[in-house]
Amino acid sequence: MGLKAIARKNAIHAMLIYTGGCNGCDIEVVNAVYSPRYDIEQYRVLLTWNPREADVLIVTGCVTWQMVEPLKKIYSLIPEPKAVVAVGACAINGNVYKNMVGEIGVNEEIFAPVDNIIPVDAKVPGCAPRPEDILMGVVKVIPKLMEAP
Amino acid sequence: MSKKIIEKEISIGPVHPALIEPYRIRFFVNDEIVEDCEININMAYRGIERLLEGLPVEKALLITERICGICSNVHAWNSVRVVESGLKIEVPERANYIRVLINEIQRIASHLIFFGHAFEVIGHETFAYRSFLLREVFMDLMAYIGGNRVMPSVPVIGGIRPRADLTDTLKRVILERVNDFEKKYKEYVDRILADPMVMSRLTGVGYLSKEDAIRYHAVGPTCRASGVNYDVRTLMHEYKPFDFEVIVLTEGDNRARIVQRALEIFECLKIIRQVIKNLPEGPVVNRNWTIREMPFTTAYFEAFRGELMHSYALDSQGLIRNYKVRTPTPTNLAAMEKACIGDHITDAVVTIASCDPCLTCCTRIEVVESGKTKVMSDIEIVRKYGWRR
Amino acid sequence: MITLLRLMLQGAYRNIARILAKADRATSIEIRNKVLNLSVPAWETVLDEMCIGCGACEKVCPTKAITMIKLDKPVEIIEGYKREKVPRIDLMKCIFCLNCHDFCPIFALFGEAAPIHARDVGSPKLTLREILKKPIKAPPEKIEELKKLIPSEFFRSIIRR
Amino acid sequence: MEVFLKILIASILAIIISVPYSLILPGIERKIQARIQQRIGPPILTPGLWAVLKFWYKKDVEPVAYLPKFYKSLIIFGIIICIFLFLFSTPYWWQILSWGSVLGLIGMLKLEEFLYVLMGSQSQSFLSTTMPVPDLAKGAKGIGIFREFVEQHSAERAIKMMAVGSLPLYIALIVPFAIAKSGMISDVIKIQNPLYFNSSWFSLPIPSSPIIFTVPGFLSAIVYFIGYVILLNERPFNILKAKVDVIEGGILEYAAKLRAGYYIIRNLMLFILSSIFVTLFIGIPFDPFIPLCMIINIVLSLIMPIALSVFVAFSPIFTFRQIYPTAIGFSAIGAFALIISMI
Numbered sequence A: 001m002g003l004k005a006i007a008r009k010n011a012i013h014a015m016l017i018y019t020g021g022c023n024g025c026d027i028e029v030v031n032a033v034y035s036p037r038y039d040i041e042q043y044r045v046l047l048t049w050n051p052r053e054a055d056v057l058i059v060t061g062c063v064t065w066q067m068v069e070p071l072k073k074i075y076s077l078i079p080e081p082k083a084v085v086a087v088g089a090c091a092i093n094g095n096v097y098k099n100m101v102g103e104i105g106v107n108e109e110i111f112a113p114v115d116n117i118i119p120v121d122a123k124v125p126g127c128a129p130r131p132e133d134i135l136m137g138v139v140k141v142i143p144k145l146m147e148a149p
Numbered sequence B: 001m002s003k004k005i006i007e008k009e010i011s012i013g014p015v016h017p018a019l020i021e022p023y024r025i026r027f028f029v030n031d032e033i034v035e036d037c038e039i040n041i042n043m044a045y046r047g048i049e050r051l052l053e054g055l056p057v058e059k060a061l062l063i064t065e066r067i068c069g070i071c072s073n074v075h076a077w078n079s080v081r082v083v084e085s086g087l088k089i090e091v092p093e094r095a096n097y098i099r100v101l102i103n104e105i106q107r108i109a110s111h112l113i114f115f116g117h118a119f120e121v122i123g124h125e126t127f128a129y130r131s132f133l134l135r136e137v138f139m140d141l142m143a144y145i146g147g148n149r150v151m152p153s154v155p156v157i158g159g160i161r162p163r164a165d166l167t168d169t170l171k172r173v174i175l176e177r178v179n180d181f182e183k184k185y186k187e188y189v190d191r192i193l194a195d196p197m198v199m200s201r202l203t204g205v206g207y208l209s210k211e212d213a214i215r216y217h218a219v220g221p222t223c224r225a226s227g228v229n230y231d232v233r234t235l236m237h238e239y240k241p242f243d244f245e246v247i248v249l250t251e252g253d254n255r256a257r258i259v260q261r262a263l264e265i266f267e268c269l270k271i272i273r274q275v276i277k278n279l280p281e282g283p284v285v286n287r288n289w290t291i292r293e294m295p296f297t298t299a300y301f302e303a304f305r306g307e308l309m310h311s312y313a314l315d316s317q318g319l320i321r322n323y324k325v326r327t328p329t330p331t332n333l334a335a336m337e338k339a340c341i342g343d344h345i346t347d348a349v350v351t352i353a354s355c356d357p358c359l360t361c362c363t364r365i366e367v368v369e370s371g372k373t374k375v376m377s378d379i380e381i382v383r384k385y386g387w388r389r
Numbered sequence C: 001m002i003t004l005l006r007l008m009l010q011g012a013y014r015n016i017a018r019i020l021a022k023a024d025r026a027t028s029i030e031i032r033n034k035v036l037n038l039s040v041p042a043w044e045t046v047l048d049e050m051c052i053g054c055g056a057c058e059k060v061c062p063t064k065a066i067t068m069i070k071l072d073k074p075v076e077i078i079e080g081y082k083r084e085k086v087p088r089i090d091l092m093k094c095i096f097c098l099n100c101h102d103f104c105p106i107f108a109l110f111g112e113a114a115p116i117h118a119r120d121v122g123s124p125k126l127t128l129r130e131i132l133k134k135p136i137k138a139p140p141e142k143i144e145e146l147k148k149l150i151p152s153e154f155f156r157s158i159i160r161r
Numbered sequence D: 001m002e003v004f005l006k007i008l009i010a011s012i013l014a015i016i017i018s019v020p021y022s023l024i025l026p027g028i029e030r031k032i033q034a035r036i037q038q039r040i041g042p043p044i045l046t047p048g049l050w051a052v053l054k055f056w057y058k059k060d061v062e063p064v065a066y067l068p069k070f071y072k073s074l075i076i077f078g079i080i081i082c083i084f085l086f087l088f089s090t091p092y093w094w095q096i097l098s099w100g101s102v103l104g105l106i107g108m109l110k111l112e113e114f115l116y117v118l119m120g121s122q123s124q125s126f127l128s129t130t131m132p133v134p135d136l137a138k139g140a141k142g143i144g145i146f147r148e149f150v151e152q153h154s155a156e157r158a159i160k161m162m163a164v165g166s167l168p169l170y171i172a173l174i175v176p177f178a179i180a181k182s183g184m185i186s187d188v189i190k191i192q193n194p195l196y197f198n199s200s201w202f203s204l205p206i207p208s209s210p211i212i213f214t215v216p217g218f219l220s221a222i223v224y225f226i227g228y229v230i231l232l233n234e235r236p237f238n239i240l241k242a243k244v245d246v247i248e249g250g251i252l253e254y255a256a257k258l259r260a261g262y263y264i265i266r267n268l269m270l271f272i273l274s275s276i277f278v279t280l281f282i283g284i285p286f287d288p289f290i291p292l293c294m295i296i297n298i299v300l301s302l303i304m305p306i307a308l309s310v311f312v313a314f315s316p317i318f319t320f321r322q323i324y325p326t327a328i329g330f331s332a333i334g335a336f337a338l339i340i341s342m343i
């Protein structure tokens, strides 16, 4: 392991972008950061709100049409190497909003799954996932960051 | 009144550390002072009212529960209450008690999230960590009872899911945790209220007078902190068996809105104790009902942020027609848009956070038609303009 | 200023203990180990011994997230009816609509906790035998609907009682 | 010529020692806060050393700014300013052109503060005005009003902070010089630690009368600490980087290597101001040719970051409503100390 990989393994900045789910996943991600019980920083992951600083983008929610452009843009602003973690059923498959529609047939408001819009490296299922699942999802993408050129 | 001088606009959101949820605030400022502001809450629009059109009523609660992950139980319960009151479906006493229990547990969790968020916005990281730590108690309880920390999916038509039935062990665990929590929580509240630096940020900022609270239809803790005594729980038959007080403060500033919630948590604890003490025996779900046509029925509920309305009709096959939701945040936000004028921007963000905004539920569209503005919900929009803008 | 001083003195002892001796640390070491080993267990979604293997959940799942897996040894539940397979949920496809829970005959016919729940089933409160002895308490149209979903031999044997 | 060579070697040594050392300070800071917040927190090297290295290895991207080249160069200026600020406080620079004086220090600090104004006026991050949101739809409020980037607002705040926020630090900085009745650092050391000037390379000169143990010295040390917090833009005085509105202010657009540079600036400031404090108030200068003296300076300069981390853990962000009174109050204490020291 070169110095590069060690440095990348030891300092990871994660950014959360919430694209219009129900808040549940969002709060659980915040819980993984702000609840001392889960404490994401012990895994060398630091929370940031600046895409220029981030390495890992945590996406929650079902991507409503107003959030498509900001999501793409934020993703493009993150310097390489970067990884995306999709958290929650909304981000993975659109959840009830996309799949349990009444007479409307197709819900055109929802652009989920997230990997339609940006490439996703790890998926965390659940509605809502537990914070430990989210932590594991973030830890899973670290090898990808380390191996990147 | 002299004309306001507006120097410039500073807009933040929808991706922003202080908001978390996607919404956009445009502050119109003069130097540091906010002269006007506009909040755009359209980013989380998922068209829930449309999705519900034509869905079997048993499934409604699974979508309404997902209106919001903070007060999932409130929405699920209230959408069930509509059909229960419309079709006179009886709910066993025990089920009712457990619904109240889950609701009060979630109310505490929600208020603690509010503290966490408010302190984060004020910039006090340590208090935010402490709030989230206290909250873990209730998240755990929710996971024990309902199977998930966020979406317990407890109510169903005619009662609750039997998975959420309380056993004696669970009752003991709840009581223990609650007692333990109360001790720590008292310390926490004392510590916060004694902190001069935090209080200097909160006291006297974001003042909402009683008249304004009434004029802008503020609801829930926001109006109760401005001296309006209004709590839907006092009118609900579900809450008849329980003894609790409505906390009303008159200061109307950010500090009052925090203290109001802090005190309300003690009342919630009181209700939880009563549930555990008086929990009646019996079945938890009544499966003996038939769905038939139902006229337009409305149910009101005291959600954690104020009054919540759900209403719909059922057609002859038991499918939902014309679902309407009115959540507390839009009216509270309108009040906050007013309350933050005249403060520094940094304080204004705190003021907006102090009504505990969470906008995933409250998108409405204002239609401007030949000079007249009209607020419409999405069902009305589809009726009038078709599916896609 | 006085309050500030008082607070500082009060907090000093506790916080010095926190800084130097890691006093009242709330981070869960158990979770830490599990996360670092990438071995956080998925939550329980199916209680095998409570399931009658009827397959209703598989049929009602809107996203085909449920597959029935064959048991090595079929288990006889009531005379004339054996449990041959049990469901497994693929959480990546699940949308948590709880159709599986709501159509499971244990809940739909008997009003008891179903052995399937996309979030967490919890622990059983009764045994399957006790449940099957109870009277059915479901609305008639629900029974009609379920008849189409579950194997007829099972249905006959519980209706016969 | 020999003097020149000595200065060169001393400077290189000082830089080689101070830069890596400063990289562990944010880790210590974060760890202490984490312990107060009842959690494990990141390993000590993560927020400093590894973060800088990681950013160094990230792919470069062009920042969005009015003048990208100028914006990028600000980081290099920042590092140079930091290093000179530090060097001026080390003994071998004291003689040159009287840079090792109160004026040299204050001048450099002012330049450092001014960087924030420049950064803020340049950066144009995506997180505010340019976000693709239909803001100016029909019926929206305030159409036609000048729309500002949050960073520019941060620059305006930086100007205000320059005007009032940095008063405490400067007043506190002057006090030791007033006590020594001279503008030169060497005189300040002389009254505290006369031994230092005739000690050999392996000796340990213990100060006989540190200024911090006198009444004006103690008062001004407190004021210096407040100034330290203000200059580092930490809570409660981080209004120009307040997360709630201006996010991170002017440094928003720095990515990859530039961000590594920014981290180095911040970490260096954390160390340098603390080291200057030890030099001026305790009388132990950072002298690379007297190792024991230097080590003590380094160890004692942990005091400020540790105090800072505890202080930060318990304070909210102040708005200007609170900053003006606080800054002026502490400046008054500093002025009081100054007056006593003159008597």
Ligand code: SF4
Binding pocket: A021, A022, A023, A024, A025, A026, A060, A061, A062, A087, A088, A089, A090, A091, A095, A126, A127, A128, A129, B066, B069, B150
């Ligand atoms: S996955 Fe579930 S909890 Fe998460 S945002 Fe979507 S609906 Fe909410």
Ligand code: SF4
Binding pocket: B044, B045, B046, B047, B048, B049, B050, B067, B325, B360, B361, B362, B363, B364, B377, B378
């Ligand atoms: S108006 Fe609100 S509650 Fe209704 S569908 Fe839209 S977001 Fe949901």
Ligand code: SF4
Binding pocket: B067, B068, B069, B070, B071, B072, B074, B075, B110, B303, B304, B305, B306, B308, B327, B328, B329, B358, B361
């Ligand atoms: S505003 Fe009220 S009803 Fe809406 S999610 Fe929040 S607590 Fe629930």
Ligand code: SF4
Binding pocket: B216, B217, B331
């Ligand atoms: S629709 Fe909203 S704003 Fe209008 S009267 Fe009703 S509560 Fe008030």
Ligand code: SF4
Binding pocket: B330, B331, B334, B362, B363, B364, B365, B366, B375
């Ligand atoms: S209806 Fe009123 S409160 Fe609701 S979003 Fe529109 S303006 Fe705001």
Ligand code: SF4
Binding pocket: A023, B067, B068, B069, B070, B071, B305, B327, B328, B329, B357, B358, B359, B360, B361, B362
């Ligand atoms: S106001 Fe809406 S988003 Fe906020 S908690 Fe209530 S339902 Fe959720």
Ligand code: SF4
Binding pocket: C060, C061, C062, C063, C064, C065, C066, C089, C093, C094, C095, C096, C097, C098, C099, C100, C101, C118
């Ligand atoms: S909850 Fe999941 S597994 Fe069950 S029916 Fe719905 S989608 Fe299928």
Ligand code: SF4
Binding pocket: C050, C051, C052, C053, C054, C055, C056, C057, C058, C086, C087, C100, C103, C104, C105, C106, C114, C115, C116
């Ligand atoms: S519906 Fe229930 S009983 Fe039937 S297979 Fe599924 S879990 Fe088992």
